[in-house]
Amino acid sequence: MVLIKIHEELPSTNVYALEQLRASDVEEFTVFRAINQTLGKGQKGNFWESERGKNLTFSVVLRPVFLPISRQYMLSKVVCLSLFEVLSRRVSGVKIKWPNDIYVGEKKICGVLIENQIRGTCLSGSVVGIGMNVNQELFFSDAPNPVSLYQLLLRESNLDELLLEVLNCLERYYEVLRVGERVEDIDVDFLERLFQLGEWCDYRDEGGLFVGKIVGVNEIGQLVIKEQQSGELRVYHFKEVSYILN
Ligand code: BTN
Numbered sequence: 001m002v003l004i005k006i007h008e009e010l011p012s013t014n015v016y017a018l019e020q021l022r023a024s025d026v027e028e029f030t031v032f033r034a035i036n037q038t039l040g041k042g043q044k045g046n047f048w049e050s051e052r053g054k055n056l057t058f059s060v061v062l063r064p065v066f067l068p069i070s071r072q073y074m075l076s077k078v079v080c081l082s083l084f085e086v087l088s089r090r091v092s093g094v095k096i097k098w099p100n101d102i103y104v105g106e107k108k109i110c111g112v113l114i115e116n117q118i119r120g121t122c123l124s125g126s127v128v129g130i131g132m133n134v135n136q137e138l139f140f141s142d143a144p145n146p147v148s149l150y151q152l153l154l155r156e157s158n159l160d161e162l163l164l165e166v167l168n169c170l171e172r173y174y175e176v177l178r179v180g181e182r183v184e185d186i187d188v189d190f191l192e193r194l195f196q197l198g199e200w201c202d203y204r205d206e207g208g209l210f211v212g213k214i215v216g217v218n219e220i221g222q223l224v225i226k227e228q229q230s231g232e233l234r235v236y237h238f239k240e241v242s243y244i245l246n
Contacts, residue, residue: 002167004031004058011039014113014129017059021117021125026061031167033058040131042111042143043100044239048131049141055148056132056163060170064123066178072123073221075114076100077190078177079128082169083110084193086162091152095195098214098223099238102132103195106245107147109133130166134159145245191216200228202244205236209244 010016013032020026037057040048050057064075080096087102087109088094097103102110110132117125133139133148135156149157176182191197197214203225204210212225215233223236234241 001027002029002031002171003027004033004163004167007032007034009036009038010034011037012041012129013037013057013059014041014115014127015039017061017127017129018115021061021127028061028063029167029171030061031058031163032061033163037131041113041129042131043113046143047141048111048113049139049143049146050131050133051136054136055134056130056159056166058130058163060128060130060167062126062128062174064126064174064177065119066180067123068121069118069123070220072116073099073217074177074183074186075116075123075126075128076112076221077186078173079112079114079130079170081173081186081189081193082166083112083130083132085169086165087149089165090149090157094193096190096193097195097243098217099221104147104152107145108143109147109149109152128170132162132166134162196243203241204244205234205241 013034017032034057036052037050040050042048080100083102084094084096091104093105095103100112101108113129115127116123133146135150136148137150139146200211200213203212211228215226216224218224225234227234
C-alpha cells in the first residue's frame, strides 16, 4: 500500500526520506513529496531545479532486502520503466538514458537519484528520488537540456494523477522484481527503451572523444559501448563516460 506524505516545503525529499528511514520504521512505499523543494539533489552533486508547485519532486522509501548489492541496478531499471510508461502515455519519443534519466528526444524530462542502505550483501533500504518536469515553462539553472511536459503538450498536466500513475507502475514492476518471476522481461523492456541503443554516436571517456554504439547494459548495470575504430567493447561505470549531445 502506498502512503503519500505531502510537505509544503522541504530542502530535499531524498534527504528527508533518508532521515526518516534511519530514524523510524517507515513503511515500504511511503512517499515524501514536496510542493516546493528548495535544495533538490541531483546526480554528481548537481542541484535539481524545480519551480514551486509546478513539478513532481518526491522520494519513495523501499526495502529491497531481497536484492543483492550486485543487482542493485535492477531497481533503477524498474523505476525508469515506470516513468517511461507513464510519460509515454502522454508524449512520443520517450527514452531511458543510462544510467537513470528519462529523455524525450534529446532533452531531459525526468531525473532519478537512488540512495541505498546496505546490510551485509543485500540492500536494506532505498530512497528513490524522482524529479519530473511537469508544468514548468522556463528553466533557469545551468542544467543541460531540460524539458517539461508543459513545453511538449502546451497545456498543464495534473500532478496528483501523474504521481499516482507512477506509483502504480512502480508497485507493479517492483513486485515482479520481488517475486523474481519473469525478471528477464525487465531486462528486455529496459534495453528496448534505451536511448541511443545501436546508434553510432559521440561519447567522451578518460581517453577523449570517440564514436561508439551502445550495445547493452551488463549484469551490474555498466554501460557497454562498442568503439567504432577498434571494434573493442568498452564497459563503463556511472560517471566514466559522457554522452555528447547537440
Ligand atoms: C538527476 O540529477 O538527474 C537526479 C535528480 C533527482 C531529483 C529528485 S527531486 C526529488 C528527490 N529529492 C532530491 O533532492 N532529489 C530527488
